[in-house]
Amino acid sequence: EAGVAQSPRYKIIEKRQSVAFWCNPISGHATLYWYQQILGQGPKLLIQFQNNGVVDDSQLPKDRFSAERLKGVDSTLKIQPAKLEDSAVYLCASSNQQGSGYTFGSGTRLTVV
């Protein structure tokens, strides 16, 4: 089966600019996750969707980050405006049931200068 697709692979922006990341999960996977992985740290959950509804966004900095999953399939994560500390790899993952069978995408590496 096809894996979790993410784009772009790399992005460099200046602080205060905006950026968006895209994720296409595995077909049929109802649960979609966005994780932030800062260099030297483990991934941290930003937001979790079940179909097109939000299950957990407690760690999402809502003043600058937003995410949506229209029609319960693809998802976009947006940062506006970006800060230097947002430099990280943003990982998308999907699963066919919550907490089981995770598949991660290759991630988008964001550098904010």
Added chain:
Amino acid sequence: GDSVTQMEGPVTLSEEAFLTINCTYTATGYPSLFWYVQYPGEGLQLLLKATKADDKGSNKGFEATYRKETTSFHLEKGSVQVSDSAVYFCALTVSSNTGKLIFGQGTTLQVKP
């Protein structure tokens, strides 16, 4: 709160050496435990898992045993290969309705020929 602590890296070994990467956890409830591996330029891949106390997860020669009494899930391999060079993450999920993964900070393994 729930957390995972891994031994500091990097770990540098010669080929065919014995590997141990320590992982301890703090969790409410009854967590499931995981080891993920991240090869250079690739996404996170599930290496093995254990869902209850005394379970042993194994895959590709790697093993880890869920020790509730010591709250540990140490990763071991009897004879490492150069191809095992990667970053290894210990993670947990607490039985709930979210499936959120909590990761340790990762341990880099470098195996030299």
